[in-house]
Amino acid sequence: MSARTLTEVPPRPGPYVRLLRAVHGRAYPRVIGVGRDKTWTFYEILLPLLGTFAFVYVYRALHAPERFVGYVIMGGATTAVWLNVMFMMASQLWWEKKDGNLELHMMAPCGLLPILLGMSAGGIFMATVRATSVVVLGSLVFHVSFAPTQIPAFILVFVVALVGLYALGVALSSLFLVWGREAWHTTQIFMEPVYLVSGFYFPVRVLGLATSAVASLIPLTLSLDAIRQLLYPHEHPKLLGVWTEIGILAVLAVVLVWAARTLLMRMERRARADGTLAQGY
Amino acid sequence: MATDMKVLATGTSVAPRSRLRTFVDTARGGFWLGWKIESNWTDAFRFLTYQIARPVGGALILVFMYYAVARGNRGPVLGFFVVGTAFWPLVLGGVQATVRGVLEDREAFRMIRPIYTSPISYRAYLLGRSLAGQAAWGSAAVFVTLAVGVIFLHIHLTITAASVALVLAATVFGVAGILAIGLLCVGAAFSTTHDAWQMPEAIGAALFLICGAIFPLTVLPAALRGFGAAFPLTWWLEAVRRVLLPSNAPRSFPSFGMPAVFGMLVLTTIGGAFVCAGLFSLAERRARRLGKLDRETAF
Numbered sequence: 100m101s102a103r104t105l106t107e108v109p110p111r112p113g114p115y116v117r118l119l120r121a122v123h124g125r126a127y128p129r130v131i132g133v134g135r136d137k138t139w140t141f142y143e144i145l146l147p148l149l150g151t152f153a154f155v156y157v158y159r160a161l162h163a164p165e166r167f168v169g170y171v172i173m174g175g176a177t178t179a180v181w182l183n184v185m186f187m188m189a190s191q192l193w194w195e196k197k198d199g200n201l202e203l204h205m206m207a208p209c210g211l212l213p214i215l216l217g218m219s220a221g222g223i224f225m226a227t228v229r230a231t232s233v234v235v236l237g238s239l240v241f242h243v244s245f246a247p248t249q250i251p252a253f254i255l256v257f258v259v260a261l262v263g264l265y266a267l268g269v270a271l272s273s274l275f276l277v278w279g280r281e282a283w284h285t286t287q288i289f290m291e292p293v294y295l296v297s298g299f300y301f302p303v304r305v306l307g308l309a310t311s312a313v314a315s316l317i318p319l320t321l322s323l324d325a326i327r328q329l330l331y332p333h334e335h336p337k338l339l340g341v342w343t344e345i346g347i348l349a350v351l352a353v354v355l356v357w358a359a360r361t362l363l364m365r366m367e368r369r370a371r372a373d374g375t376l377a378q379g380y
Numbered sequence: 381m382a383t384d385m386k387v388l389a390t391g392t393s394v395a396p397r398s399r400l401r402t403f404v405d406t407a408r409g410g411f412w413l414g415w416k417i418e419s420n421w422t423d424a425f426r427f428l429t430y431q432i433a434r435p436v437g438g439a440l441i442l443v444f445m446y447y448a449v450a451r452g453n454r455g456p457v458l459g460f461f462v463v464g465t466a467f468w469p470l471v472l473g474g475v476q477a478t479v480r481g482v483l484e485d486r487e488a489f490r491m492i493r494p495i496y497t498s499p500i501s502y503r504a505y506l507l508g509r510s511l512a513g514q515a516a517w518g519s520a521a522v523f524v525t526l527a528v529g530v531i532f533l534h535i536h537l538t539i540t541a542a543s544v545a546l547v548l549a550a551t552v553f554g555v556a557g558i559l560a561i562g563l564l565c566v567g568a569a570f571s572t573t574h575d576a577w578q579m580p581e582a583i584g585a586a587l588f589l590i591c592g593a594i595f596p597l598t599v600l601p602a603a604l605r606g607f608g609a610a611f612p613l614t615w616w617l618e619a620v621r622r623v624l625l626p627s628n629a630p631r632s633f634p635s636f637g638m639p640a641v642f643g644m645l646v647l648t649t650i651g652g653a654f655v656c657a658g659l660f661s662l663a664e665r666r667a668r669r670l671g672k673l674d675r676e677t678a679f
Contacts, residue, residue, distance in 0.1 A: 136573070136575075138572065138573075138575050139575055139578075141575075141582075142572075142575040142578045142579055142582045143575070143578055143582070146582035146583060146585055146586045147581070147582050147585045148585075149585055149586040149588070149589040149590070150584070150585025150586065150588045150589060151585075152589050153585075153588045153589040153593065153594055153595065154445070154594075156589070156595045156599050156600060157442065157445055157461075157594055157595045158445065158449065159595070159599045160457065160595040160596060160599045160630070161445075161446065161449045161450065161457065162449075163448075163449040167445075167448070167449065186578075197488055198487075198488075279421070280421040281421050281422055284421060284422075284430050287430065287434055288430050288433050288434065290434055290437075291433075291434045291435070291437030291438040291441065292433050292434065292437035293437075294437065294441055295437045295438075295440050295441045295444070298444075299441070300441055300445055301441075301444050301445045301448040302448060305444050305447055305448045306444065
């Protein structure tokens with residue numbers, strides 16, 4: 100190695116390049132991990148899918164119309180996304196803290212936000228693979244076919260909902276950053292109660308307008324209702340029109356992205372000041 | 381334990397305890413530790429709120445699914461849902477606490493080496509952890525979910541001294557079945573890396589289907605029905621439902637009488653305990669041989 104090389108300062112990449120590199124770096128293990136260790140397909144797709152099937156059999160026991168089976172399968176697919184948001188976004192910084200990796204993230208010269216963006220990108224990929232598997236396997240087992248009526252609207256709902264959900268995940272992760280053991284217990288409280296108010300397995304309209312309106316603060320509620328309207332345009336008891344729901348979801352996504360950024364900065368400052376950054380338990 | 385310490389301090393020898401006594405004491409120690417870990421992270425009110433939110437949420441999902449189809453009509457199947465979801469948190473709590481106990485000892489607290497090498501029965505310790513999980517996650521949920529069913533959904537439950545005694549007797553076997561399944565999951569967790577954290581939830585979801593937790597097994601395909609009948613949890617829920625619900629409630633095994641259901645519960649629990657204990661031993665020996673018992677995977 101020449102003396103010139105040792106003393107030469109490499110050109111500093113610009114902020115956007117650093118951002119993209121950080122996003123790529125954090126998304127990489129999640130994207131690659133999907134294909135590398137196949138055991139996750141058993142624990143994260145096949146076994147949870149059986150739990151979803153249980154709800155199909157509930158409707159079978161009630162002699163419900165076939166579209167209810169479709170509701171459950173779409174609910175099962177959404178569960179995959181929600182679990183990813185809760186366990187691999189919201190509680191991820193807590194896991195990192197517990198395992199002693201958080202200090203490494205904090206010292207990286209890119210800030211936490213690009214790292215969380217990378218996590219979101221990788222998480223969206225993982226969740227999409229899992230959700231698609233649920234839909235495909237569920238359709239094959241129960242002979243349900245899905246034919247969305249307006250493909251652009253369907254894609255738009257999906258995209259806007261994912262942005263909102265992962266922004267919510269980042270916002271929650273900032274709370275988890277200052278929490279200790281209560282973080283794990285909080286993920287538990289976000290399971291069945293959220294499945295209930297968001298209408299994972301039944302039309303949310305059944306809950307009544309007031310409850311549905313409050314539940315719409317979680318992007319899952321309106322996105323599921325919109326998707327069901329697009330799948331069963333004539334039979335589904337809708338909450339609002341599809342385009343109204345897409346509009347509300349878009350506003351929610353913007354608000355949640357802003358909230359995520361603000362909360363993350365505040366909580367990071369607070370965790371540094373209180374000395375809880377490295378406190379796993 | 382305090383007496384033992386006093387005896388040790390004075391230098392006299394400790395009287396040997398029977399194997400059973402040692403086993404029970406270890407399980408008690410595991411329970412105490414598990415209970416502290418599960419419960420002392422917050423105050424009592426918040427703890428209770430967290431413990432009941434999930435099961436009550438689960439029960440209400442089924443209630444609204446029912447109303448979405450039945451449009452307000454009440455029927456005997458509603459009681460079937462409520463009783464199933466009331467008792468299910470015992471399963472989730474027991475399995476989750478056992479597996480999480482091992483994983484936290486291995487990955488987070490890094491205590492698995494001193495615990496495993498101490499002169500105690502590791503199984504007894506795990507059983508204690510599982511019982512703590514069941515007590516923390518399931519005990520309040522059972523009562524609250526049943527109370528919600530009776531008060532708000534007007535479900536008729538047969539509550540007499542005899543029925544309570546029968547439910548308790550069935551639950552003893554149910555809890556034994558949960559302990560056996562917990563051991564089996566720990567055996568699998570020994571050889572599983574980061575996926576082990578998701579395992580309890582995933583196993584719970586699979587059992588939810590197979591054991592007919594929320595629907596009568598009669599709607600399952602015949603092969604799955606036969607598979608489900610091999611699990612003590614299936615017979616436990618069936619026994620509890622038969623005791624608590626009126627005779628017009630749906631049944632998973634309509635051709636079986638009450639004595640036959642209890643007989644199958646005892647039989648499958650004993651069989652399941654032997655099978656799970658055997659598989660746990662095999663998995664434990666394999667993990668020791670391969671050096672996996674204390675291998676950290678969260679890097």
